[in-house]
Each structure stands twice: as C-alpha cells, then as structure tokens.
Amino acid sequence: MKPLAPAWRKAVRLALLVGVLLALYALALAKHDERERIREQPVTLTPGCSDKLARYGLAAGATYVSPYALARTGQAIVRQGYSEEDVRAIQRGCNIIDDLQGQLAADPARERWNATRFVRGTHTSCDHCHQGIGDKQTAAGVPQTGSLSLAGSWVMADMYDQFTGILLPYELRQMQCYINSSNGFKPNIADDLIRDVTAYGRFLAAALDLRFGNRYPEQGIDEITASQTDKRGDDYVRGGALFREKCARCHGPQGLGTVVDGKVLFPAVAGPNAFNLQSRNNFSFVSTILPGFICRNMPLGEEGSLSNQDCRDIAFYVSNLPRPAGDKQGPLAALWQQLMMRVMPPLIRTIESWQRPGEAVGNGA
Helix, strand or coil: CCCCCHHHHHHHHHHHHHHHHHHHHHHHHHHHHHHHHHHHCCCCCCHHHHHHHHHCCCCECCEEECHHHHHHHCCCCEEECECHHHHHHHHHHHHHHHCCCCCCCCCHHHHCCCHHHHCCCCCCCHHHCCCCCCCCECCCCCECCCCCCHHHHHHCCCEEECCCCEEECHHHHHHHHHHHHCCCCCCCCCCHHHHHHHHHHHHHHHHCCCCCCCCCCCCCCCCCCHHHCCCCCCCHHHHHHHHHHHHHHHHCCCCCCEEECCEEEECCCCCCCCCCCCCCCCCCCCCCHHHHHHHHHCCCCCCCCCCHHHHHHHHHHHHCCCCCCCCCCCHHHHHHHHHHHHHHHHHHHHHHHHHCCCCCCCCCC
C-alpha cells in the first residue's frame, strides 16, 4: 500500500484534532444543559430545611418580609423579594449545608452537585460546624454566641485572613472549609455548589435582619485563649478523661464518629473522616478556635457546661489523635498519620478488650 503524501497526513491529523475538539465541545454543551435542567427542577428539601425555610417564610415574590424579624422587633422590614430561580438556589444551598454527603437525597450526585468530589471521607457535612443548618439558636430563638453562623459570616463581607494575609470574600472562605475542615479539594469559585451556599447564607442574613458593618455575637468562633483559664497548662490526660466522660457517647471512644444504618449521626473528630492537621480546628495549628467551638456548642443540650480549661484540654487531646495530614505537612508526616489511623484504632480496641474481657468494646462506627 502506497503511503499517504505529507499533505494528506497533515489533513488527517488536523481532521482528528478538530473532531476531538468538537466532541469535547459537544460534551461541554451536554453537561451545561444537564446542569440547567437541574437548576430548573423543583427541590426536594431535607426535613430540617423544610422546617427552617418555612419558618423564615421563603417564597417567590416582589418583596420579602422576615417572620423571624417581625416577631422579634414588631416591625415589618420589607426587602427585595426572590424569584423562583432564587428560591430554588436557596433551597439547594440549605440542603447542601444540612446534608452535604447526600444521605437524605434520592440522587446525591445531582441533588448535591456531586459535592463529595470536593471532600474526603464519608462524614463531612457543613452542619457539623455551622450547626442549626447555619444559624444555631437557643431555645428562646436567640442566635447562639460563637456558633459560626452563615448569616453572620455573610455580613462580614471581605474579611482579612490572618493565616493567608489576604482579604477573603465569602466564596473563598467556603473554599477553606473544603480544603481543611473537609480534608478535601477546592471547588471552582463559579461552581453551583459555591453559588447555592452563598445564596442560602445571604438569605439567612436577610431573614435574621443582619446588616453589613455590624458585629454580631454569632459571627465566627468565640475563641478561648490560655489567658482565659487558670493557666494550669493544656493537659492531654485531663482532656482524655473529659473526652471519655463528655464526648465519647456521641463521637465514639476513639473519636471515629457514630454511624447507624449507613447514616452519620455524629461526625468523626479523629481518623480518616475528620478534619486534617492544617485545619483551623486543629489545636496544634490554632489553639483557640476548637476550644471556643467546644465551649459554645458542646455537648449537645449542655452547651456552656464546660469550663474554659476543660475545653482547651479536650481540644488538645482530640487534636493529638491520628488524622489526615494537611497540605503543608509533607509526605513523611502524611505517611505517619496514615499509619497511625490504620494501626491505632484496632490496637486500642484489642487492649481494651483485654482490660475489660466481660464488656463489649465499641468502635464508634
């Protein structure tokens, strides 16, 4: 067979290249159309989001009046309303905060924008830190101090970040959660996942009548420094005893979380499903944030029952349990943490079974 002339070979290669580019373009159009269909579909709310959004009176219309603000102030504060598209975005954002892993979704990949591609492990959900589906409140309906309110976070606007040294807008602060608290990967800033969570945070700020430039007690974490204690020093042994007494009934004796019938009831605070060493929740990285979160939000139903020193001791203990390395620890630290996460839990269970042969030793999962 006579070989093709050079000009023909070039033409064939060019045709193949054009064909591949057209195929990729067609695939991109198909994905775009699929995402547009998802945006237009009615949203099936989680039970928690159904109650919350109904309580805040979310509905499409020319104006919006918050029932929460009306009940607390006696004034009807009229704001710009929401379109049908806005309402669906807010609903999807609420679902993502309440159920990031899609455990309550019929089709998690579509209904949660395939959010699990940005997280490692099976426990992570935004609601574990941003409790109350983003705006935890007391029994009297007062926002919980230091509860990482998404509404409070939204009105912070662009915020100086002392760890990166730059101004971080709301969307980029979300990315930090995926990278460190979820031990995962950074979404694209234009991803629907980011857009819908932003829409939900903005709606919460309107529903709670929060204003830009004001400081609210529910913003961020009410941090606890060593100077706010009796200065006994942070103690691993005291922290371990307190963890077994106050925390293990939910998070498991080794901090590996509690899973029943495949659903996470209480998240892991150690092991492969927990936040990583680079997370600001990690006491060894930032020694004030996790103690503040514990004191203001834990144990559930007993918030405020722990002393500042108790919270620092628990945080010190928890952060010394094996967990994934972060993005700055390097391969040796990552390998060591992986080894500890695989070796320590079964070893501890075996030792406990020897010490208490007549008792069943649970693994928290």
